[in-house]
Amino acid sequence: MSSELAKIMNFPSHPVEFFKQILQAANKGKPAGSIQEMNLATVDEEFGVLNRTVLYRGLTRDNFVFYITHRYTRNFKNLQANPNKAGITFYWTNVRDSDGKESTWQVRLIGATAVQLPESELDALWAKEDLAAKIRGHICPCGQPIDHDELKTKHDQFLQEHLASGKPIPRPDSYTAFKFEPQRWDFLNVAINQIADRVQYRLQANGQWESMHVST
Ligand SMILES: Cc1cc2nc3c(=O)[nH]c(=O)nc-3n(C[C@H](O)[C@H](O)[C@H](O)COP(=O)(O)O)c2cc1C
Structure with missing residues (x-):
């Protein structure tokens, strides 16, 4: 049995730079085009909080x-x-540092404000969506009970008509995007038999980030 305190060393002064470094380490060796997920929590009128x-x-x-x-x-x-x-969490295990040591990272965006991206940026994003995502945007009533066979008929018909038309699938009005402006970025690092360390960046009134180690 052993125990030690983790210590996050040499972190940059800007949290986004730190996030980029961890993201890069976490995705090292993964095939190009791999997806990166994050967990988004919001306030929901019916359930109080809701995450996905x-x-x-x-x-x-x-x-x-x-x-x-x-x-x-x-x-x-x-x-x-x-x-x-809004709150966002990223989580990665088995992230190798430059010495080859593996550890777990959790990165949180705390107290975030969601700002919709302008319409002018949406066409370029839509163009990069894969075919299934484009069709989903047109046929799926999110969160409603559905009959699979009915939805399949709708899907197959949409796909056929699209292929026959040879035209791009238009961006539906429902399509949109949000960016998140957090008040704090929180980075937690821990390995086996360690007590985690956290580095937190807190946005100051002057727009600067103050960073500090915080207890886990
Ligand atoms: C790997 C993965 C990626 C997802 N990506 C998105 C996404 O980028 N945007 C989105 O609205 N829902 C995405 N979803 C679906 C959401 O988790 C959720 O089911 C859906 O948005 C409905 O959630 P709601 O309760 O907010 O309506 C994704 C689900 C998974 C499993």
Whole structure:
């Protein structure tokens, strides 16, 4: 039996730089085009809180995490109703550091405000969606009970008509994206038989990030 305290060393002064470093280490060796998920928590009128997995789509030009959704989802409705009450978690195990040591990372965006991306940016994002995602955007009533056979008929018909038309699938009005502006970034690191260390970056009134170790 052994026990030690983890210590996060040499972290950059900007949290997004730190996030990029961890993301890169976590995805090292994965095939190009692998997906990266994140967990998004929102305030929900019916359930109080609601979380779900969404795809991390990268960073906006102004360096904020963003994702894509449809206006008919609860996550959209929740963020529209309470844009400044969002939380995001990333979690990776077996991340190798530069010495080859494996550890677990949790990265959280705390107290985040969700800001919709402008319409002008959506066409380029839509163009990159795969075919199934494009069809889903047109045929799926998110969260409603469905009859599988009926939905399959609808899907197959949509696909056939699309292939026969030879035209691109238009971007539905429901398609949208949000970026997240957090008040805090929280990085937790731990390995086997360790007590975790956390580094937290807190946004100051002057727009600067203050960073500190915080207890787990
Ligand atoms: C791997 C994975 C990726 C997902 N990515 C997204 C996404 O990027 N956007 C999204 O709205 N839902 C995504 N979903 C579906 C959500 O988890 C959720 O089921 C859906 O958005 C409905 O959630 P709601 O309760 O907010 O309406 C994904 C699910 C999985 C398992």
